[in-house]
Amino acid sequence: MGDRHARRGAHPRWRRAGDVAVLLVLLALVLVGAARFVDTTWAPVVVAQTAGPFVVVGLVLLLVGAALLRRWWTLLPVGAALAASLVVAGPTFVAHTSPGAKVNLTVVAQNMRFGGADSDMLMDAVRLRSADVLVVTELTPEAADRLAASGATDWFRYQVGEPVEDSFTGTRVYSRYPLTTVTxxxxxxxxxxxxxxxEVLVDVGGTAVRLKAVHVVAPITRSTPEWRAGLTALADWSRRQSEDAPLVLAGDFNSGFGHPGFRQAASGLLDAEREAGLGWVRTWPYLGQRVPAYVQIDHVLTRGLVLVAAGHTVVHGTDHALVWASFSLR
Incomplete structure (x- = not known):
């Protein structure tokens, strides 16, 4: 009799502990999710802003766990938080493409990781997509020579930008269409x-498409103010451009939609992979990292073009996936 009463008395304590555990996990997930609204250069928050997809996954698991534990009253706050997160994440799984449209322009962007990307794989991807423009960041002279040997200068007749020795700063735009250098x-x-x-003008059959290569500094601890300033500069540049002409920004933004600065830079523009309904896009990190790729920091942003298709491809020798997008002129 006494043992039975003791066991019964333990149940409320365990149930309360379960409630507290569920609510603490919920609070942690909500705080991480809310970080996307904090415009800051404090590195821990900047990193937390990349974890949005994990918040959705965590809330789904928490909802299932609360149900299995029969903590019925906790289902309401967990479900509400999950619903709010799906309002943000849901549209990324809905495609807004025109797959039947004629492709006039295909743009590919690749961060070479200090020139280390496999040039043969990169050019294979270029040929597979019949790319018209290739934006290459972190281009060194040695990498430029390897790309030429792999056929880049045969495939692309025009180029703007220079590689830089022993640096991540070199960028080049290759093109099959004539280029006019703006800056x-x-x-x-x-x-x-x-x-x-x-920044170049790409002459696509008589239509001038303004394209800007992008490589914002990485938001490591001491560089976050410079990182944020780079995104602000892109936002200012985009706002200065005429809305009547097609516009493309392509490259390594070192940021994604979880960062307020990136959302400002992308305001009024369409992210190709997001518009293609690819959901949780992961372009980094792929090479030699302890964690699998989990965040999209490489983008093709556009205005004034019709998206036909978009995607990304892993290239050996670099931690960034190649991103590509095909467009039709309006």
Whole structure:
């Protein structure tokens, strides 16, 4: 009799502990999810802002766990938080493409990781997608020579931008269409990044498409103010451009939609992979990292073009996936 009463008396304590555990996990997930609304250069928050997809996964698991534990009243706050997160994540799984449209322009962007990317794999991807424009960041002279040997200068007749020895700052735009250089994008006081960000006009059958290569500095602990300034500079540049002409920004933004600065830079523009309904896109990190790829920091952003298809491909020798997008002119 006494043992039975003792066991019964233990149940409320365990049930309360279960409630507390569920609510603490919920609070942690909500705080991480809410970080996307905090515009800061504090590195821990900047990192937390990349964890949005994990919040959705965590809330799903928490909802299942609460149900298995029969903590029925906790299902309401957990379900509400999950619903709110799905409002943000849900649209990324819905495609807004025109697959039947004629492809006039295909853009590919690749961070070479200090020139280490496999040039043969990169050019294979270029040929597979019949790419018209290739934006390459972290290009060194040796990498440029390897790309030429792999057929880049045969496939692309035009190029703007220069490689840089022993640095991550070199950028080049290759193109099958004629290019007009607007700026080499090599003034750090303007670009707010040490990397070159050339701006060109791509003559696509008589239509001028304005394209800017992008390589914002990585938001490591001491560089987050410079990282944020680079995103602000891109947002300012985008706002200055005429809305009547097609516009493309392509490259390594070192940020994603969890960062307020990136959302400002992307305001009024469409992210190709997001518009393609690819959901949780992961372009980094792929090479030699202890964690699998989990965040999209490489983008093709556009305005004034019709998206036909988009995607990404892993290339050996670099921690960034190649991103590509095919467009039709309006």
């Amino acid at each position: 080499e994008g090599d003034d750090p006081s303007v670009e707010q990044t040490p990397s070159h960000q050339p």
